[in-house]
Amino acid sequence: MIGVDLGTTSTKAVLFDDRNQVVASANKGYQLYRDIPDMAEEDLNEIFEALIDALSDVVRQANLSEGNKISAVSFSSAMHSLIAFDKNWQPLTRVITWADTRAVKYTEELKRTGLGQEIYQKTGTPIHPMAPLSKLLWLKTEHEDVYNQAAHYLGIKEYLFHRLFGVNKMDISLASGTGLFNIFNLDWDEQALSVTGLQKAQLPMTVEPYAYETNMAAEYAAVIGIPADTPFVYGAGDGPLSNLGVNAIQPGVAAITIGTSGAIRVVADHPVIDPKGRTFTYALDKEHWVVGGPVNNGGDVFRWARDNMFDAEKSTAALLGTDAYDLMTQIAARVPAGSEGLIFHPYLGGERAPIWDANARGSFFGLNHGHTRAHMLRSVLEGITFNVYMVSLALEEVVGDLKSIQATGGFARSPLWRQMFADIFEQPVTVPEAFESGALAAVIVAQKALGQIDNLNEIEKYIGSANTYQPMPENFQAYRELAPIFIRLSRQLQTEYENIANYQRKHSK
Structure with missing residues (x-):
């Protein structure tokens, strides 16, 4: 198939x-x-x-x-x-x-x-x-x-x-x-x-x-x-299908996907609506309803950092036949958790969940003389992760506590980023071996459509081995202090997003 x-x-x-x-x-x-x-x-x-x-x-x-x-x-x-x-x-x-x-x-x-x-x-x-x-x-x-x-x-x-x-x-x-x-x-x-x-x-x-x-x-x-x-x-x-593809269709099992954009989702057996309008509810089929929040800003923000701050690494990687992102994560790993107080809001392309504001714009906050581009890079990765964490808080209000996290998408190839998710969420993060999760899930749907299997849970047999990243307590303190600042800032900055977005539209070439 x-x-x-x-x-x-x-x-x-x-x-x-x-x-x-x-x-x-x-x-x-x-x-x-x-x-x-x-x-x-x-x-x-x-x-x-x-x-x-x-x-x-x-x-x-x-x-x-x-x-x-x-x-x-x-x-x-x-x-x-x-x-x-x-x-x-x-x-x-x-x-x-x-x-x-x-x-x-x-x-x-x-x-x-x-x-x-x-x-x-x-x-x-x-x-x-x-x-x-x-x-x-x-x-x-x-x-x-x-x-x-x-x-x-x-x-x-x-x-x-x-x-x-x-x-x-x-x-x-x-x-x-x-x-x-x-x-x-x-x-x-x-x-x-x-x-x-x-x-x-x-x-x-x-x-x-x-x-x-x-x-x-x-x-x-x-x-x-x-x-x-x-x-x-x-x-x-x-x-x-991303949830199905990483076998996250049981209650309380969250799937986090970061590709160009990203999302965090859980599955319910009926449609569940957020009274505050922060989460979506989409059908997998009539018995499986995926509740979650999508973010506009995922791997594309990492790419923006590569293209605008790491030209040398991009050129070096091309010469060596390696991946520029690998070189960049090595640089980011030299900076301690929390980027020494540098916070990045990753809203380069407006934002969907949790703020649902197409006028939202990105920003660095807390920048001082001691910060380098390595700090800026780590804060970019942390900012994307904090934003998904903020979505998860809204999601838990709607569907209850998250029990575990299955991760997929391009970010799942980065050990540093996987660990960052485990530390900020203070939850184990499991990365299934199969990276073609969306295509595999589509095939499982086809097998059910043609009567070859009776239940979508059959996918569990084909996920393969998985790596699990445990939270590192030495990083908790930094992230516990910074997460509330990130969240409060996102609310305060929302009062000016429309103004700056309109200015940019007015003066864009």
């Missing part, structure tokens, strides 16, 4: 054998267009070509001529994307991704009127520019020509299925992240439709993650190199 991970900047296809061991993988990148401030779009054709290229690549590696067969292809997909199409299915927009924040004005209006909270209570999607709900209000007001022509609205995975199979369907996992879907009656929400001015007919039919399509268009089946009747399973959103 092939598990496909549709990401924000690349699509990865991972080939698993019948024992769920990775046989081959292919990763095809594409550009995230940021032509103007707050924009974050993708090109439809670039993503479609990346999918076809990645699938054909791993199929070539599968040696189908030796009697092997691709029994299914299944999907994990980035959430919250929106594409408008006219009545002839011609695209009117590029893919407007979760990272696009041009709808911030309409988000704030929704919050002020109280309508936002009413809709959140039924949809489980926090009121934020990431959500298609807000994007539609932005289109309706600022791009009336597009809005008036639009006969269909899809996300990226729905577009790919439409192009391959001619269908118009969306799994309930991705639907639950639109802000338009009632997670209690499992249908498009009437109030959300009324606010955006949409008709149900403009949105896809919703299906279970276990639904699948066959009879692919012959031209694409031929290019990929598989029979046209190969089942393509819808799968689910990348957040819910």
Whole structure:
């Protein structure tokens, strides 16, 4: 089987054998267009070509001529994307991704009127520019020509299925992240439709993650190199599948993912709503509901530090054929826990949980003559971690105490960062061996869809060995003192985020 991970900047296809061991993988990148401030779009054709290229690549590696067969292809997909199409299915927009924040004005209006909270209570999607709900209000007001022509609205995975199979369907996992879907009656929400001015007919039919399509268009089946009747399973959103992929679907077991962005999530057996609107509730399937908070600022902030403060290490790593991030973490490790009183708020790209403020901006606090770029680097890593910890405090108010943490994503490859999470959370952090957790989870969904397994808990057999990092008491004191300062500061700075963001928009080139 092939598990496909549709990401924000690349699509990865991972080939698993019948024992769920990775046989081959292919990763095809594409550009995230940021032509103007707050924009974050993708090109439809670039993503479609990346999918076809990645699938054909791993199929070539599968040696189908030796009697092997691709029994299914299944999907994990980035959430919250929106594409408008006219009545002839011609695209009117590029893919407007979760990272696009041009709808911030309409988000704030929704919050002020109280309508936002009413809709959140039924949809489980926090009121934020990431959500298609807000994007539609932005289109309706600022791009009336597009809005008036639009006969269909899809996300990226729905577009790919439409192009391959001619269908118009969306799994309930991705639907639950639109802000338009009632997670209690499992249908498009009437109030959300009324606010955006949409008709149900403009949105896809919703299906279970276990639904699948066959009879692919012959031209694409031929290019990929598989029979046209190969089942393509819808799968689910990348957040819910990340929990499944690290076997964090039992109550109280949290999954922390830090990739470009990040999240902390736990699974409940029913939708759970935060009265304060800080957490999301998305479906994995009808029996598993993922409650958590996403952060905009994860590995991309580490990358920003690399590109802007560590040019020498970047060049050295290129010459030596090593990873610049490894050199950087060695530098950060020389600085004691707490960065000697330097605090970094990592809000370079606005922020979702826990403050849900697209105007948020990053800052160093406490900088003095004794601080070096090594301190700044460590405080960047600590700031990202403190922010996820702040989300966890809100999450515990909603779902109860966290019992353990499973970690995945790019940060899980850094021993320093893993230890930092254990120390700040004062909890053991376990890192499963399987790094392709999203693709593996998609394959587990496909196996259930095809009747090969009865229960998602089967994934436990395939996680592999794990490393567990225990909290180090010698670091507790620094983090216990700094965490409250980090949290209080984030609240105090919120009073000025809108002002500085507006200044930046006004004066940006």
